[in-house]
Amino acid sequence: MNEKDNIILSTVLLGMEIEALWEEVRELSLGQLGRVERLDTPPTPLQFLRDFVSQNKPCIISNATLHWPALSNWTSDSYLNQALSASSAYSQMVSVHLTPNGQADALVPLNEISTKNDASSSPSNSFCFASAHVQHMPFPEALKLISSSNNISENIQPKVIAYAQQQNDCLRSEYSVLSPDCDPHIPWASEALGCLPEAVNLWIGNHLSETSFHKDHYENLYAVVTGCKHFLLLPPTDVHRMYICDYPAAQYSYSQETGDFTLELDKPLRYVPWCSVNPFPSVETKEEEMAKFPLYFQGPKPFECTVNPGEILYL
Numbered sequence: 001m002n003e004k005d006n007i008i009l010s011t012v013l014l015g016m017e018i019e020a021l022w023e024e025v026r027e028l029s030l031g032q033l034g035r036v037e038r039l040d041t042p043p044t045p046l047q048f049l050r051d052f053v054s055q056n057k058p059c060i061i062s063n064a065t066l067h068w069p070a071l072s073n074w075t076s077d078s079y080l081n082q083a084l085s086a087s088s089a090y091s092q093m094v095s096v097h098l099t100p101n102g103q104a105d106a107l108v109p110l111n112e113i114s115t116k117n118d119a120s121s122s123p124s125n126s127f128c129f130a131s132a133h134v135q136h137m138p139f140p141e142a143l144k145l146i147s148s149s150n151n152i153s154e155n156i157q158p159k160v161i162a163y164a165q166q167q168n169d170c171l172r173s174e175y176s177v178l179s180p181d182c183d184p185h186i187p188w189a190s191e192a193l194g195c196l197p198e199a200v201n202l203w204i205g206n207h208l209s210e211t212s213f214h215k216d217h218y219e220n221l222y223a224v225v226t227g228c229k230h231f232l233l234l235p236p237t238d239v240h241r242m243y244i245c246d247y248p249a250a251q252y253s254y255s256q257e258t259g260d261f262t263l264e265l266d267k268p269l270r271y272v273p274w275c276s277v278n279p280f281p282s283v284e285t286k287e288e289e290m291a292k293f294p295l296y297f298q299g300p301k302p303f304e305c306t307v308n309p310g311e312i313l314y315l
């Protein structure tokens with residue numbers, strides 16, 4: 001056996017060791033089921049703390065919020081419009097995030113940057129981190145804009161995609177009139193975590209609303225009221241597979257007159273560390289993406305789960 005053979009053999013053995021470590025960590029994170037565990041009923045505080053919180057282990061709790069009036073009330077556009085128009089002579093103004101593609105807080109090619117910017121000072125990579133254009137509008141107008149994308153043919157991309165995703169405790173501020181339709185907190189979770197929620201947010205989107213890979217720095221209870229939400233989840237030890245890089249920050253601007261978006265780099269220039277991987281590359285770019293990010297595409301697949309009305313996902 002020559003030196004080249006030794007190098008190849010060592011590489012193969014190292015790859016096998018890494019794959020074994022991946023499997024062990026995933027089993028530790030999610031157990032032997034190989035999927036996100038579902039509980040038929042809410043756990044006791046002790047069970048939740050012992051089996052999930054302390055183990056940093058996600059789970060879905062079914063039949064957790066079926067008693068909330070929101071599950072029936074919020075399926076009606078007329079109920080929502082009336083509730084958010086009744087507190088004054090004018091409709092409640094809410095924050096709506098607008099993008100041309102449904103991907104707020106995501107990577108966008110630098111060639112979409114407005115020519116008003118000097119992109120020569122940006123890094124050598126070809127992407128920037130784009131934040132949505134945030135516009136305040138009456139709730140009925142916001143709901144109509146969000147819903148309009150559902151009426152468009154699958155083969156046609158709408159010019160603007162709206163997503164109400166403000167993360168500023170908005171259920172208890174912008175949407176406070178709706179807060180009585182939900183419990184103020186989740187008792188078994190609050191007792192296990194030893195605190196009440198710091199923020200309670202309401203997000204309203206459509207099938208085109210998409211959130212890119214990211215990491216939250218806090219405990220998260222995600223309750224679905226109507227529709228469904230699909231998640232791709234990776235354990236924290238897979239961070240090396242995310243190819244996190246610093247990307248220049250940019251901001252979308254939207255013109256109601258023309259219906260067009262412009263994208264401009266922040267001034268002064270700042271950088272945001274973000275995941276480089278798009279788990280759903282197009283047919284045209286799939287081979288290139290797989291070659292560029294082999295640790296992700298050749299490693300274990302993310303855990304997938306769908307959260308339905310009345311269910312809560314714990315992260």
